[in-house]
Amino acid sequence: MSSADPARGTDTDVRDETRDRILLAGMRCTAQFGRAKTTMQDVAVAAGVSRATLYRYFADRGALFSGIREYEHEHDLAEFSRLADGARSLTDAVAALGEVLAGTSARYRVGAHLAAGDESLATYMALRSGRERERAAALIRPYVARASAAGELRPGVSAAEAEEWIALAVVQATSLAPLHSVDAEDPAAVGRWLARMACSGLCV
Template sequence: MTALPEPAETAADPDTRDRILRAGMDCVTRYGRAKTTMQDVAVAAGLSRATLYRHFVDRGALFNAIRDFERRRDTATITERAGRTTTLRDAVAVVAEVLAATGIRYRQGEHLAAGDESLARFLALRSGRERERVAAMVRPYVERAAAGGELRSGVSAAAAEEWIALTLSQAGSLSGLRSVDVHDPAALGGWLARMACAGVCARP
């Protein structure tokens, strides 16, 4: 199968870049990170390989751009929804649900269970950064909880933040759990919030 002909565009064309990113997301969802090729993405986007390479020099650059796109979208959603919560548990449930939804959309748990070594290596190498990213997401709500007396006696805001980040950082790649449906972002988010907050909140 070959890519469809497309009109001429410049490398800075944001519409074409967005088209490539969305095609890349679709391909990673279907084939997994390891099996997605630049040719797959070009065909899915209806573009030539030459156009694809004008925007992204290789698979790594494309995957990084997809990750950044998803993270910006997740952060915006979390900021908007968690900002309306009144308790730490509710805020954590929002963060966990959004992270889980992204992982479920990409079938991360399924791809890992099927032996996607490229994805496993990627997640392992970025585990520390992912915890830091999640910690930054929950920090405002942990600080609010500390100021409002929600945290258990003897639990500092820093400790609560680290524990919650550790718990939530795997939200998008869980599989095989018996006590919660890992394909339901809201159910998984609520479950993770209960588990995380039970250890740090006075009234979980």
């Protein structure tokens, strides 16, 4: 190993750290201003980097928002794994999934920005709804399979039906704040509410 190798490794670490700082700044700006009004300049200032540095990492707003989405998905997966680790039933797992997605929605103030007329956000959500349901279905799939094998599902309810219904209910409910029967700003409460409502017709 040459003496230059550690320097390259250090440089990579610095770049990764800068990228994370930019993504976190982008998340904060999106939560504050909304998707439509967040600019590259806003993010550069919030991250404490120059515009040139920002554009070295993300060529445009589309690339930046894609990076933020991937970053959020990694966070959601880790958080769901943590919350669902001790799930004893399908209801517990759905509560964990609902809590994670409601937490993301609350963090970005989705309901407030939609109410304020953020058309960019509404369009994004419409275009991404199918993929978000697929992602939610993939996360809940092992728990549905376990519930089906354990006889937890009602007679006549297939695992595929249960998985699809849960994904649809969780994604739609956590993206359409405010909710009137539960505090949308309390992700754990939203998760429990979703689990109770979504599983009442699925589980014995």
